[in-house]
């Protein structure tokens with residue numbers, strides 16, 4: 461339904477609702493659900509599509525129970541700006557009554573789409589067919605949903621909203637969660653706490669508020685505490701954050717320090733504060749809600765959970781399936797770090813010959829990572845195949861001390877060139893991240909000129925790093941200024957082999 465129809469129904473002078481014009485949408489497709497106390501209470505379910513909000517009125521509201529089908533009546537398209545409206549539509553106006561933003565967030569078609577445009581194309585096709593399958597990523601609604609058109613009459617405006625069975629589906633009444641995700645108020649105007657009125661656009665929590673147990677010993681031998689770890693991450697954050705932003709994160713948590721229990725956390729199933737960003741990603745048939753770390757506050761939130769190690773994806777949202785980084789991990793098995801240096805120098809000479817941009821960092825443990833920035837034209841499988849080729853070519857140049865064999869027993873006294881860290885949902889420890897081993901070493905960017913015998917990766921720790929970055933600056937600063945194109949590289953490799 462055209463926007464014109466919506467505008468004509470409104471008296472813009474009287475109502476404070478947005479009139480349309482200023483785009484608020486950015487990289488991902490937004491959705492908003494407004495609880496609307498009009499003549500009859502209903503929920504306005506709105507999905508951003510092709511520059512407008514496709515809109516449905518759901519009298520009974522959405523449900524997280526897959527056995528429940530909720531009638532959704534399609535209404536006029538609304539301007540995107542309407543999605544941020546919360547307040548009262550004055551009497552006499554169309555839709556008069558109070559509106560709260562009951563939920564909002566991002567959504568994406570179930571069949572994916574590399575860019576927003578592709579996602580919109582997929583959604584439009586499903587819309588035309590009358591069956592829209594999509595993933596929601598909101599504060600309240602999460603996971604897979606489907607909207608199915610049921611009316612065959614002229615109006616074609618009757619649909620059903622159904623939750624699909626997944627990690628998020630449940631029998632609990634989601635509508636009991638009745639407050640605005642923006643102000644915390646109910647539609648009756650009751651604030652979150654009787655004593656404390658929450659203002660719109662809540663005040664940001666201070667970092668101090670999220671830090672706990674600063675004195676807890678995390679590295680018993682050195683006596684480093686959780687506070688030391690938090691201070692390190694805060695100091696290094698200007699260098700670290702650019703490598704975390706928009707990348708789904710796996711945390712390795714050590715709530716009781718390096719000698720206590722530890723676990724990897726991908727799915728954020730615990731309660732997380734509403735200012736923490738997450739991203740829903742499909743793993744075979746499951747949806748995993750990954751943490752995003754875009755600012756200092758979210759970084760310290762994660763560290764406060766005991767996350768010593770932070771492992772981001774090699775791709776960024778929204779181009780999750782198109783890596784912008786390829787990593788080769790040089791992993792020594794019963795052989796010195798000097799051998800790793802030899803292999804790295806060989807790789808450096810080779811990549812320089814090919815004019816391929818490449819960077820080095822210590823893994824923080826025993827190995828070295830070669831980081832190769834990519835334009836995002838190739839999917840994970842293509843990147844993985846290319847990584848395998850590069851690993852083979854390095855091996856051919858220095859076969860006596862390297863190995864491509866996976867089983868550790870069969871590659872003793874060799875540097876294993878591991879290309880298998882490239883692939884869907886694989887993660888690699890980020891530069892400047894601390895490792896949970898003795899000495900609190902850090903995965904440290906190093907200059908190619910530093911690839912010399914005697915380089916000791918253990919010398920880069922949470923205590924020495926702040927000084928090192930002051931001296932060397934950010935060695936990875938130019939990482940994404942010149943990205944490699946795989947097919948261009950392949951042509952150069954072909955020529956190099958012919959010679």
Ligand code: MN
Pocket residue numbers: 496498502503504517555
């Ligand atoms: Mn309404």
